[in-house]
Amino acid sequence: MTRARVAVALGAIFAVFFALVPFISLHVDWVLPGTVNVVNSTGTLEVLALCFIFAGVALGYDVMFGFTGLLSLGPVMYFATGVYVFDIALTRWNWPLASALGLTFAVSLVLALVLGAIALRVSGIAFTMVTLAFAQAFYYLIEDNPHGLTGGDTGLALSTARLPAFMSGAVSNTRNLYWIAFGFLVLAYAVVWVVTESATGHVFVAIRENERRLEVLGVRPFGYKLASYTLSSLVATGGGVAYILLIGTAVPSAVASTTVTLSILVMVVLGGAGTRWGAVTGAILYVYLQQYLLKVAAQPSFATLPSFLRVPLSQPQFLLGAIFVLFVLFVPGGVAGLVSRRRTPSLKQLVAGQRRKQ
Amino acid sequence: MTVFLSLTFSGVALGAIYFLAASGLSLIYGLMDILNFAHGLFMTLGAYAAWDAATHAPASWGAPVIFVVSLVAAVLGGALAAGLTEVLVIRPLYGRPISQILVTIGLDLAATGLLLGAFGSNPQSLPVPLWMMEASHFAGISLPNADYVAFAGGLVVLIALEWFLRRTRYGIIIRAGVENRTMVSALGINVARAFTLVFVIGGAMAGLAGLLYAVVFSGELVSPTQGDSLLIFAFIVVVIGGLGSIRGSAVAALMVGLVQDYTNFYLGNHPGMAEIGNLSVVLLLAVVLEWRPRGLFGSAL
Numbered sequence: 001m002t003r004a005r006v007a008v009a010l011g012a013i014f015a016v017f018f019a020l021v022p023f024i025s026l027h028v029d030w031v032l033p034g035t036v037n038v039v040n041s042t043g044t045l046e047v048l049a050l051c052f053i054f055a056g057v058a059l060g061y062d063v064m065f066g067f068t069g070l071l072s073l074g075p076v077m078y079f080a081t082g083v084y085v086f087d088i089a090l091t092r093w094n095w096p097l098a099s100a101l102g103l104t105f106a107v108s109l110v111l112a113l114v115l116g117a118i119a120l121r122v123s124g125i126a127f128t129m130v131t132l133a134f135a136q137a138f139y140y141l142i143e144d145n146p147h148g149l150t151g152g153d154t155g156l157a158l159s160t161a162r163l164p165a166f167m168s169g170a171v172s173n174t175r176n177l178y179w180i181a182f183g184f185l186v187l188a189y190a191v192v193w194v195v196t197e198s199a200t201g202h203v204f205v206a207i208r209e210n211e212r213r214l215e216v217l218g219v220r221p222f223g224y225k226l227a228s229y230t231l232s233s234l235v236a237t238g239g240g241v242a243y244i245l246l247i248g249t250a251v252p253s254a255v256a257s258t259t260v261t262l263s264i265l266v267m268v269v270l271g272g273a274g275t276r277w278g279a280v281t282g283a284i285l286y287v288y289l290q291q292y293l294l295k296v297a298a299q300p301s302f303a304t305l306p307s308f309l310r311v312p313l314s315q316p317q318f319l320l321g322a323i324f325v326l327f328v329l330f331v332p333g334g335v336a337g338l339v340s341r342r343r344t345p346s347l348k349q350l351v352a353g354q355r356r357k358q
Numbered sequence: 359m360t361v362f363l364s365l366t367f368s369g370v371a372l373g374a375i376y377f378l379a380a381s382g383l384s385l386i387y388g389l390m391d392i393l394n395f396a397h398g399l400f401m402t403l404g405a406y407a408a409w410d411a412a413t414h415a416p417a418s419w420g421a422p423v424i425f426v427v428s429l430v431a432a433v434l435g436g437a438l439a440a441g442l443t444e445v446l447v448i449r450p451l452y453g454r455p456i457s458q459i460l461v462t463i464g465l466d467l468a469a470t471g472l473l474l475g476a477f478g479s480n481p482q483s484l485p486v487p488l489w490m491m492e493a494s495h496f497a498g499i500s501l502p503n504a505d506y507v508a509f510a511g512g513l514v515v516l517i518a519l520e521w522f523l524r525r526t527r528y529g530i531i532i533r534a535g536v537e538n539r540t541m542v543s544a545l546g547i548n549v550a551r552a553f554t555l556v557f558v559i560g561g562a563m564a565g566l567a568g569l570l571y572a573v574v575f576s577g578e579l580v581s582p583t584q585g586d587s588l589l590i591f592a593f594i595v596v597v598i599g600g601l602g603s604i605r606g607s608a609v610a611a612l613m614v615g616l617v618q619d620y621t622n623f624y625l626g627n628h629p630g631m632a633e634i635g636n637l638s639v640v641l642l643l644a645v646v647l648e649w650r651p652r653g654l655f656g657s658a659l
Contacts, residue, residue, distance in 0.1 A: 071456065118644060122651045125393050129597045130647060136590050137640035140633035258590070262463055269460055315475040321468025328461045329450055 011277070018182055021048065022175035033291040042174045046246065047291045049174075049181035051284040053242045056188035058267040058283035059276060060235025063192055065265070066273035067201065068228040069208030072119070073261050074131035077138045078233035080256035081108045082240020084142060084156070087250050088149050091159040100162075104241060105234065112233035116226050123211075132258065139256045155251035158244050169248040177246045184242040185280070188235050192276060195231060204228050208274075266324045272336025281335050290316045364499045365619050371505040371574060373615025374512025378567035379592035380599065380607040381519060382440075382560025388536035388602025389556050391455045396443055396462040397564050398589030399469050400436045404565020405484070405572045405580040406473065407435025412485045421487035428484070429569060436565020437558045444557035449550070466586070473582035481579035484572055504574045511570055515563055516608055523604065528555055536602050591618075594639055598646045600656025609654060614639050 024039040034043020057079060064070045085107045089100035119130045145152030160168040166176045195201050203224045206214050211221050244250055254260070263286065271282020296302065297314040305313070312318050331338060379401060386394045411431035415424045447465060451457045490507065493500040523529040531552050535542045543549045564585075571588055572580050595614050599606030622635030646654065 071459070118648070122647055125387065125391075125601065126597055126647070126651070126653075128393060129593045130643065132590065133594055133597075133640045133643050137637050140636045140640075144631065144633040144637075258586070259467075262467060265460070265463065266467070311475040312472060315471040317471030318468050318475060319471075321464045321466070321471055324464035325447060325461055325468060328457050328464060329447065332454075332457065 007277070015186060018048070018052075019179070021045070022178055031292075033288060033295055035295065040175070042171055045174050045178045047288065049178045049246050050243075050291070051287040052178075052181040052185040053239045053246065054264070054267060054287050055280040055283040056185040056242075057236050057239035058264055058271070058279045059185075059188050059192050060232040060239070061264050062268045062273060062276070062279035063196065063204070063235075064228050064232035065268060066275070066279065067196055067208065068204040068225060070225060070229065071128045072131040072229065072232075073128055073258070073265070074115075074119070074135035075232065075236050075264050076256055076258065076260040077115075077135040078108055078112065078236035079240040079243070079260065080138060080142065080250075080252075081111060082237035082242075083244045083250045083255045084150055084240075086241045087156050087158050087244050090162055091156060092149060094159075094162060096162055097164070101241065105237060108234055108237035109230065112230040113226065116229040116233070120222060120225050120229065132261075135256075135261060136258065139252060139258070142252045142256050150252070151250070153252065155249050157249045160248075163245075167245060169245075181242050181246055184238055188238065189276065189280070191231075191235070196276065200224065200227065205274075263320075266320065270324060270327055270334050272334035275336040278334055278336030285335070286320060290320060293319060360499055361623075363497070364501055365623050366616065367499060367501050367509070368505050369616035369619030370612060371501075371508040371512075371615070372619060373612040374509045375567050375571050375574065375588075376591055376595045376615055377512050377608050377611035378515055378563045378570070379588055380595035380611055381515075381604050382556075382563045383592055384596045384599065384602055384604065384607045385532065385536070385556050386560050387596065389532060389539065390448075390458075390553055392448065392458045392462065393593075394462050394560070395459065395589070396440075396465045396469075397560065397592065398585035398587075399466045400440050400443075400561045400564035400585070401568030401571070401588055402470070402473065402580075402582060402585030403439045403568070404432040404436035404561075405568035405584065406477075406482075407565065408432040408569045408572075409482050409484045409580045421485070422489070424485065425487050425490075429566070432565040432569035433562045434565070436568065437562035440557040440561020440564070441554060443561075444554045448553070448557070452550075470582050470586065477582065479582065481576070481581035481584075484569075484578045484580050486573055486578045490573060502574075504570075508570045508574045511566060512611075515566070516604075519559075519563075519604060522559075528552065532556060591639065594643050596653075598643055598653055600653030603653070603655035606653060606655030614642065617642050 022040050022045060026039045027037055028039060029037055032039065032041070032044045033047040034041045034045075036043060038044070057075065061072075061075045064072055064075075082104055085104040086100055089095040089103050090097070095103070115134050119127055119134065122130060142150045143152055144150075150156055158169070166173060167180070169177075196204070203214070203219060203221075206219075207221050207224060207228075214221055240255070243255065264283075267283040267286040268279045269282070270286060271280065272278025293313075293316040297316075302310065302314070327334060333341070379397065382400075383394055383397050386392055386397075408428035408431050412424050412428040415427050417424075419427070443462070443465060447461045448458055451461060486504075490504040491502050494503050494506065496506075521529075523533050531542065531547055531549075532555070535549055535552055539549060567588070568585055571584065572578060576584060591614060595607055595610045598613065599608070599610030618635040618639050621638040625631050625634045628634075650656075
């Protein structure tokens, strides 16, 4: 079997496994993030669904950052668009589901095209900072609670009146929401796969490698960069919609702050920027660890630890940040880099192999 | 008119703090191409160092002395944090600018998490002499003395920085490195030492900015995330002023401080516009970039 076939087979096995997780009522100690140590308990399914949502968002972000080389610090803006526009359309305006979805993606598309075109007028670090500033402005706008739409700091709970019954936030629906989140990830993966393997996707990589060379070849990078930015934004919006369905409440600090952007970036780099499965793995590891560490820190026995251990260990943000720093320093290429380094022999091994032949 | 003048002065005081935060960022970027996300952390750590020193100093020293002690602690705390950052995590990544940015992001997340764990998300109250909050009358307007202190701090640092960059050997090396780093190292000058120095200077200014921001604008409160919110404005100032330009940072910091202050006062009272000051700053950034993509004083990117 070729490498590509092995990858497809592995991906299919994982997909089938995760699709069937809600039926696995196995009791597993220690490793599950939910409070009940059963695989298909509500808590664990919720955490896994959150993993899938961020995996999709991270994958979209990877198209822009890992494949096209655009370090944007604004993906949270499109995630928040998905959360808030969908939430406002359903809750404040009582729109039907399909119209709410249509509006959400239309708003995201327009925002991405307009703001992307402005931000892409500058390149490099200036682009990074402009996207950061736009995302921050968006955050302020949400906090401002214009016309009482967003609910400001207190947030906006999703009204499920216009949603089909199987989607409402009831506990018995958790497995349906799990499948929605999983479906979002599969869809995002399929779209990103098709795009990155297409001719357009190859131009993305060429932009990352050497934009000037591309211009010399007569290709104008701007349109491709905007396309990459827009695709990544639309995927983030899809993630936002899945998020609000799963979590049921939109709070600015959780869905619109720069911290979210930075976590998405951390996920992609941990997993391996520029690879599809790397971004997905990084996001799943990140969210899972984050939730798992919170559970561990809430254990009663945890309070008996001395404070120099308890304080750092109770902060997932500290542990994940520290792991991230260590990865950047010692494991460039992330998890995907580790795997491919094992697969492709190093220069030293090649030379040794040559010597042996002689 | 008096209102306008008072607004102008407090806007300038805000601008002075932005300048302290942004000039270090700008120097670091200019010399090393690093977008330093840990700069917000340096500000927070400076403010915490000041808080720690001020709460542990014996009360018999008197409030003014304690304030000076906390000022020194903020500067040293920021400088120490920045120096360690450069030596421990930036140095191993020389020549990999994206990784350097990423590592500062990770450091910021990790250290902020640690501060949250150690002190909680509730802000700590910084002991400040009462005099700082009293109003002084000057040219027909009255403002808290803290505003004047912030303004004086920014001005002193601007002058000192300009003197350092123009008149001292290391200042000249740093300026030359900003212009053309390869050439400077080709001349046999140890640029790595200048890198550490730039971080230490930037960190010291950031620590001072963190303390002054806590004193002037956040009601003498110190919290783990306050540096990060200040950092975004510092970034905006750096981009508007032009990356690598100290004078650009000074001018842009004043612009941003004034715009934020005016719009907040004149428009912020309307319903749903509480954040108009922050929004207008982002708008200013967009306008400047459309007009001059390299910023006001920027040369090349």
